[in-house]
Amino acid sequence: MLTKLWLRLGTWLGTLIVMLIALGLISWAMATGWYAWQHRGPVSTQEEIPAGEAAMTQDTIQTAIKIVDQHRENTRYLRDAHAKAHGCVKAEVQVLTDLEPALRQGVFAEPGKTWQAVMRLSNGNAYPQFDSIRDARGMAIKLQAVPGTQLMPSQQGRNEQDFVMFNHPNFFVSDVAEYRQNIGAQADGKKVMAFFPSWNPKEWQVRHLFIALATLAPAPASPTQTTYFSVSPYKFGSVNAKYRVAPDPDSCPAYALPEQNQALPNFLRSALTRQLSTDRVPACFVLQIQRQNANRFMPIEDTSIEWRESDAPFETVARVTVPAQDFDTPSQNLACDNLSFSPWHGIEAHRPIGGINRLRKAVYDSISEYRHTRNAQQ
Ligand code: HEM
Incomplete structure (x- = not known):
């Protein structure tokens, strides 16, 4: 039984x-x-600006200022994001000598041309924490002596073209409204709950939470050993594109970085110093462009969507070389902190597009001015 x-x-x-x-x-x-x-697909090739974006942008600036104030390091005001630098280094960006005509756009118009540049490597957090803590890693490149009218009236005469990236292909928010809500919640101390703004399951951002978790990744062995993505789209002449900068060790002398002690707070800076200053070995990258194929799902207004390489390949347009150099000195580190990078420092041929980039236009400018003004007063 x-x-x-x-x-x-x-x-x-x-x-x-x-x-x-x-x-x-x-x-x-x-x-x-x-x-x-x-x-x-298909998707639009044009920007679509939702109502109320300007007001949401102003709101986000206030939140960003709150974050800067919250994370003040003793007396200096740091960046709202990517506060900790591993170093600012000199770099050279050389346009491919045999670049195909369709890719000769903006600063890549002249094959073989070499631009002098500054590169700032950073951790993503607003607080300068230990490098071993999971985080995004940033790379910002500023080409110098770039002719042509700058996008921002305040930048005229500076002759720069910036490329601002981090080492994950997509962003944890889609648009300005979501960024405003999420960063507002984070500034109030929320972490995972920032992705669950209400009891309404329709508003839960589970996919975006997973993107955020994937973005906060363990550190690479060195800032020279990871790939950095623009994440958001830009004009590339008359078409739309994203870009990335990827390590290209084959173009540099063979080098094996000795293992770093990852328990040390600044081991990424140590890795950079070891390669460039102690061992005197340059670091090589390629700068690649991914052109939008509007028949595929490669939207402009949603930065949470990675443009798949199977939909459009990344094509090399330039080689980036970081020569052997000494960069880790007090005066160079201060100069590095005082630099400002922005996707909007540049020329029309590389105009940033899409909501997140429109938001960045006002926020980077405001935060840069806020921290510079206060640091100058001290
Ligand atoms: C597309 C996604 C994004 C990427 C790839 C990105 C990347 C970066 C990087 C690499 C830096 C450091 C630049 C440097 O070395 O000086 C930076 C700084 C900064 N980011 Fe972003 N970011 C993104 C989105 C945003 C958004 C949506 C906001 C806010 C609206 C924002 C606000 C800032 C601010 C305020 C700074 C500091 C500016 C300064 O004080 O000079 N970022 N970002």
């Missing part, structure tokens, strides 16, 4: 498990199908 009961219970449990697995598979297939349906 008892055996029969056990057998029946076993059959029921088995059936229940099979049904649950089937249900799970059906839900997964439906969700995948729904996601593919929602995220399919």
Whole structure:
């Protein structure tokens, strides 16, 4: 009798498990199908500016100032994001000598041309924390002596073209409204809950939470050993594009970085110093452009969407060389801190596009001015 009961219970449990697995598979297939349906081309090649963006931008500036104040390091005011630098180094950006004509745009118009540049390597956090803590890593490049009218009236005469990137291909928010909400919640001390703004499940940003978690990754062995992405799109002449800077060790002398002690707070700076200053070995990268194919799901107004390489390849337009050099001196580090990078420091051919870039126009300028003014007063 008892055996029969056990057998029946076993059959029921088995059936229940099979049904649950089937249900799970059906839900997964439906969700995948729904996601593919929602995220399919064609997409617009034009910017679409939602109502209320200007007001949301002003609100975000106030939050960013709050974050800068919260993270003040003793007396100096640091950046709202990417506060900690591993160093500012001199770099050379050489346009490919045999660049195909369609890719000869803006600062890449002249094959073989070499631009002198400054490169700032950083951790993403607003607080200068230990390098071993999971984080995004930033790279900002400023080409110098770039002719042509600058996008920002305040920048005329500076003759710069900046490329501002971090080492993950997509962003944890889609647009200005979401950034404002999320960063506001983070400034109030929320972390995971910043992605769950209300009890309404429709507003839960689970996919974006996963992007944020993936962005906060363990540190690379060196800032020269990871790939940096523009994340947001830009004009590239008359087309739209994203870009990235990827290590290209084959173009440099062979080098094996000795293992760094990752328990030290600034081991990424040590790695950079070891390669460039002690061992005197240059670091090489390629700068690559990914042109938008509007028939594929490569939207302009949603930075949470990675433009897939299977939809449009990255094409090398220039080589970036960081020569052997000494950079870790008090005066150079102060000069590095006093630099300002922005996607909007540049020329029309590389105009930033999309909501997150429109937001960055006002925020970078305001925060840069805020910290410079206060640091100058001290
Ligand atoms: C597309 C995604 C983004 C990327 C790839 C990115 C990357 C970076 C990098 C690398 C820096 C450091 C630049 C330097 O070395 O000086 C930086 C700074 C900064 N970022 Fe972003 N960022 C992104 C989005 C945003 C957004 C949406 C905001 C806010 C609206 C923002 C606000 C700032 C601010 C205020 C600074 C400091 C500016 C200064 O004081 O000079 N970023 N960002």
